[in-house]
Amino acid sequence: MNLPKRLTSLARGLFLALVFLFLFAPSVVVVVFSFNESRFFSLPIKGYTFDWYREMIHRTPLIDATKNSFYIATLTVVVSVGLGSITGVIFNRWRANRIVKSMISSVIPMPLLLPGLIWGLALLILFSRFDVRLSIWTVLAAHVLLTLPLVILIISTRLQTLDPAVEEAALSLGATYPETLYRVVLPHIAPALLASGLMTFTISFNEFILSFFLTGGGFNTLPIYIYSLIRWEASPIINAIATVMLVFAGLLVLAMYWIEGARALRGISRQSGEGDPAEPGAPSAIQVTQGATS
Amino acid sequence: MDQTVQVSLESVTKTYDQVIGVESLDLRVNKGEFFSLLGPSGCGKSTTLRLIAGFEQPDRGTVTIAGQPMQGVPPYKRNIGIVFQSYALFPHLDVFENVAFGLRTRRIAKNEIRTRVAQAIETVELTGLEKRKPHQLSGGQQQRVALARAIVIQPDVLLLDEPLGALDKKLRENMQVRLIELHRELGITTIYVTHDQEEALTMSDRIAVMSSEAHGLVQLDTPELLYKNPGSLFVANFIGTSSVIFDTLADVSSGYAVTDGGLRARCPQGFRAQRGAPVALSVRPEKIAIRADLDAEPEAPNRLRGIVETIVFLGESTTYLVRAKDREFRVKRFHDADQRVIPEGTPVLLSWHPDDTSIFVQ
Numbered sequence: 327m328n329l330p331k332r333l334t335s336l337a338r339g340l341f342l343a344l345v346f347l348f349l350f351a352p353s354v355v356v357v358v359f360s361f362n363e364s365r366f367f368s369l370p371i372k373g374y375t376f377d378w379y380r381e382m383i384h385r386t387p388l389i390d391a392t393k394n395s396f397y398i399a400t401l402t403v404v405v406s407v408g409l410g411s412i413t414g415v416i417f418n419r420w421r422a423n424r425i426v427k428s429m430i431s432s433v434i435p436m437p438l439l440l441p442g443l444i445w446g447l448a449l450l451i452l453f454s455r456f457d458v459r460l461s462i463w464t465v466l467a468a469h470v471l472l473t474l475p476l477v478i479l480i481i482s483t484r485l486q487t488l489d490p491a492v493e494e495a496a497l498s499l500g501a502t503y504p505e506t507l508y509r510v511v512l513p514h515i516a517p518a519l520l521a522s523g524l525m526t527f528t529i530s531f532n533e534f535i536l537s538f539f540l541t542g543g544g545f546n547t548l549p550i551y552i553y554s555l556i557r558w559e560a561s562p563i564i565n566a567i568a569t570v571m572l573v574f575a576g577l578l579v580l581a582m583y584w585i586e587g588a589r590a591l592r593g594i595s596r597q598s599g600e601g602d603p604a605e606p607g608a609p610s611a612i613q614v615t616q617g618a619t620s
Numbered sequence: 621m622d623q624t625v626q627v628s629l630e631s632v633t634k635t636y637d638q639v640i641g642v643e644s645l646d647l648r649v650n651k652g653e654f655f656s657l658l659g660p661s662g663c664g665k666s667t668t669l670r671l672i673a674g675f676e677q678p679d680r681g682t683v684t685i686a687g688q689p690m691q692g693v694p695p696y697k698r699n700i701g702i703v704f705q706s707y708a709l710f711p712h713l714d715v716f717e718n719v720a721f722g723l724r725t726r727r728i729a730k731n732e733i734r735t736r737v738a739q740a741i742e743t744v745e746l747t748g749l750e751k752r753k754p755h756q757l758s759g760g761q762q763q764r765v766a767l768a769r770a771i772v773i774q775p776d777v778l779l780l781d782e783p784l785g786a787l788d789k790k791l792r793e794n795m796q797v798r799l800i801e802l803h804r805e806l807g808i809t810t811i812y813v814t815h816d817q818e819e820a821l822t823m824s825d826r827i828a829v830m831s832s833e834a835h836g837l838v839q840l841d842t843p844e845l846l847y848k849n850p851g852s853l854f855v856a857n858f859i860g861t862s863s864v865i866f867d868t869l870a871d872v873s874s875g876y877a878v879t880d881g882g883l884r885a886r887c888p889q890g891f892r893a894q895r896g897a898p899v900a901l902s903v904r905p906e907k908i909a910i911r912a913d914l915d916a917e918p919e920a921p922n923r924l925r926g927i928v929e930t931i932v933f934l935g936e937s938t939t940y941l942v943r944a945k946d947r948e949f950r951v952k953r954f955h956d957a958d959q960r961v962i963p964e965g966t967p968v969l970l971s972w973h974p975d976d977t978s979i980f981v982q
Contacts, residue, residue, distance in 0.1 A: 491708035494675055497695040498702045499722035499773065505696075509721075513712040 353572055360565035378566040385563070391551035395531050398462060398547060402469040402530040403523050409470070410477025411519060415511065417478070418485040431482070435475045445471065446539035453540070460542025468536040473526040480525075484518035485511070520585070524578065625684075626651040626809040627672060627777050632681030634667055641667035643835040644681070647828060649777070649811060654803050656812045656820040659830035659838075660858070665813045668830075669779050672811065674698050686776045696725070701770030701808075703783045707762045709754040715741065715765050716750040722773040740772035743802065760791045767799075771806060778810045784819065796822055817859050821847065829855050849888065853900050853980045862902040863949040866982070869897045877979050881945070884921040885977035898982040905952035907976035910940055911969045912962055920971040924949070928966045944970060 363373035382388060420427070437445060449468050458464060488511065496506040534549040541550060548567075555564050627649040634641040642664035649655045657665040670676045671683055674695035683690040685698060701722075709718050719740055723733045741747055744764035754762055763783060770778055780799075784792045800823055803810055814820050820827050821843040828840045831854055839851040850856035853864065867879035877885050877899070885901050893899065911917075914925060926944025938961055940951045949970055953959070962968060 488711075489706050489708055491704040491706050492710060494673075494695070495702065495704060495708040495769075496710070496721070497675075498673055498698075498700055499769070500696050500725035501721070502694075502696050505725060510710055 356565050356568045357572065359562060360569040362562060362565075365562060378561075378563045381561075382563045382566045382570075387546065388548075388551055388563075388567070391546040391548045394462065394545055395548040398465055398469060398537075399527045399530040401466050402473060403526045405466065405470050406473045406477045406526045407519055407523050410474055410522065411481050411515065413474075413478050414481035414485055414515075415507070418482050431479075434478055437471055437475050442472070442533075442535035446536045449536070450539045460540055461544065464540045464542070465537050465547065468540050469530040469533060472533065472536060473529050476525060476529075477522040480522040481515055481518050484515045488514050524582070528575075528578075624651045625649070626653070626686060627811065628684045629668070629671070630682050630684075632668075632671060632678045632683060634664075634671060634676055634678050640664075640835045641676075642671070645836040647837065647840075649809060651809055652807045654800070654810045654812065654823060654825045656814060656824040656827045657830060658814055658817060658820040658827050658858075660815055660832055662832040663830040664832075664835050665815075665830050666781065669781055669811065669813050672777070673700055673702055673779055699773070699776045700779060701773055701775035701777075702779045703763070703766045703770050703781065705782045705785055707754075707766040707783075709762055709765055709769075711754055713753075714750065715746060715752050715754075715757070718754070718765055719768045719772050721769060726773070736772055737768075740768040743771070743805075744768045759787055760795070763787065763795065767802075771802075771808065775808060778808045780810065780812045782814055782816075784814075784816075792819075799823060821859065827859075829858060831858075847904075850902070850978055851888075853902065853982075856902040856978055856980070861905055861950055862978075863905065863908065863947070863951075865901045865903075865945065865947060867899055867901060869893050869895055869899050869981075871895065876974055883977070884974035885979040886975050887979060891979070891981075893981045900980045900982055902978045902980070903949075903972050903976060905939065905950040906954075908949065908951045908970050908972045910942065910951045910953055910962065911971075912966055914967060914969045916969055917971055921974050922972045922977065924970045926968055926970055928962055928964050928968055931961060931964055933961065940968075942968060942970060 358371065360378055361374045361376070362371050363375045363377075364371070417427075417431075445468070449464070449471070453460065453464055492510060492514075493506055496510045497503070501509060532549060533547075534553065537547045537550055538553070541547065546554070552564060552567060555561060555567075625648045627647070629645050629647040631644045631646060633643050633645070645664070645668065647668070657668055659665050667676065671678055672685070674690065674693060674697075677692070685700070690698060710721065713721070716737055719737045720733050723736060728736075738747075741750060744767050746761060746764055746768065749757065749761065754765065757765065763786075766783070784795050787795060796819060812820070812823065824843055826840060826842055827846055829838045829846065830836060831838045833854075839846060839855050841849075841851075846855060846859050850859060850862075856862045857864070865881070865883065867881045867883060869877060870880045871878045872887060872891070872893070875887055877887050877891070877893075879885075879899060879901070883901055909917075917923065924944040926942040926949065928940050929943050929948070930941040932939040932941070937952050937954045940953065940962065942949045942951055951970065
């Protein structure tokens with residue numbers, strides 16, 4: 327290999343290394359400091375300890391907030407993916423004017439385009455106007471509002487890849503409409519359901535602003551609890567929490583790879599993976615990481 | 621052949637948002653018949669198929685399958701097999717499960733499903749590929765899976781919607797023969813939708829020619845009669861090729877029409893036209909004799925002089941495009957041992973018999 331070629335390949339490697347350093351350095355710092363003996367974020371590190379982890383699991387408010395977040399995120403997945411897939415199927419089958427349909431589908435992602443702050447405020451005003459007491463349910467409503475558009479988009483994009491004649495073929499072969507949905511449409515959109523479910527879960531689990539407006543002070547979600555930790559004590563257990571969340575996100579990504587790999591082995595992946603709007607593993611990982619380090 | 625009617629449409633009309641699909645269409649398809657719906661796009665042939673399948677309900681008129689009126693009967697309660705143009709295989713199911721689908725919805729016992737699916741897969745010669753997914757198959761193989769899936773349920777009628785359209789020429793001709801053999805073997809009443817006249821002529825017992833102007837039937841006949849006695853200029857042009865001469869009617873006597881241009885044609889049954897009426901005469905390419913000797917057959921009733929413009933050599937025959945009377949005539953001549961190809965630019969004499977001439981009032 328001649329010199330200029332070597333230099334360009336070196337430059338390329340260096341560039342990638344810098345980008346990855348930029349991406350992952352914060353996480354590494356968080357992980358390292360979670361084992362730091364000192365209470366303060368200062369170098370050099372004096373010694374290693376598991377104290378912060380021990381302290382973390384003995385904090386009841388933290389455990390409660392985590393439970394709440396899991397609970398809300400799970401409910402959000404059920405409601406959003408449920409509503410989203412039904413909406414997607416109906417919307418896809420709706421024989422409306424093409425322009426009207428494309429206008430509607432470009433308005434669907436609206437909630438994602440406005441700052442969460444505005445939605446939080448708007449919902450707060452709306453709920454108090456109708457005397458709705460703030461609770462887990464108001465947070466759930468907000469999270470569904472935030473995630474439903476994504477689910478609808480992902481699922482209807484996936485549905486468009488199903489030849490309408492395939493549904494007609496099922497009908498002609500004796501399958502009723504519900505049977506056709508269950509035996510043909512559902513298996514086809516399964517990867518999209520999984521992807522949108524994971525996204526919905528991570529968005530809800532990490533969501534801060536809407537939850538902050540709508541919990542009503544009666545309970546905490548994990549991000550709100552972390553926020554109060556930062557404000558009031560700046561304890562290193564924040565690093566421990568972040569590390570646990572990182573590990574959790576990493577496991578999720580691994581699980582996705584495992585599922586994808588297994589599907590590829592059975593020879594489905596090639597076809598059904600095509601045109602997938604969301605690569606299932608990647609976005610969830612990013613979401614979790616962001617939430618953990620913020 | 622058993623002549624009981626298997627599928628019938630009576631004055632069926634279907635309109636989509638003011639666009640006419642079919643208009644007062646009457647069809648009777650006999651049991652065991654290979655029946656083709658032939659026409660250009662927009663003639664309503666696909667609408668007809670969808671009405672029989674039950675994907676659409678007629679605005680007026682009735683569809684009857686195997687003696688049962690189909691008013692309000694959804695597709696899944698009609699016993700029909702369909703092969704779609706796009707094949708429409710279930711992408712997440714393997715070949716076996718694709719073929720088994722219609723048996724599973726019918727709640728048939730597992731053992732029977734296994735034997736019937738194996739048999740159907742054998743019929744379409746795909747044995748050994750049961751575990752493949754549709755995307756792992758070639759177009760021709762997917763097509764045969766679609767066919768197996770449709771016949772395994774022993775349908776009252778098999779609907780084929782331009783099933784060979786996506787295949788290349790060799791494969792298409794191969795599949796045509798296979799479909800004919802399969803039809804003979806199984807005896808399933810088959811309705812075949814196509815815009816390819818050659819395909820329809822090759823395969824069908826009877827052909828219903830449809831046109832976009834009529835939104836329905838123009839002529840219904842056996843391939844042979846359609847070719848020999850086209851009932852209209854549209855059919856003459858759509859089925860095979862014809863040379864057409866426009867003229868006006870001079871006289872009709874003893875069953876033959878004579879035009880002002882001195883051409884003769886045999887009148888079809890019930891031919892009625894005024895003297896001076898504009899008419900079109902059409903002749904098949906292989907019925908026109910072409911000679912380099914300009915004075916041959918002085919007594920022939922239909923003679924025209926022209927000049928050879930283009931020669932298309934086809935192996936067993938040659939097609940000449942001859943300009944005569946300011947029109948292009950298509951002449952097909954099969955090769956005899958001693959005949960030479962007439963070169964381009966040669967003045968030639970065209971002649972044909974009145975019995976081989978169709979006449980239509982414009």
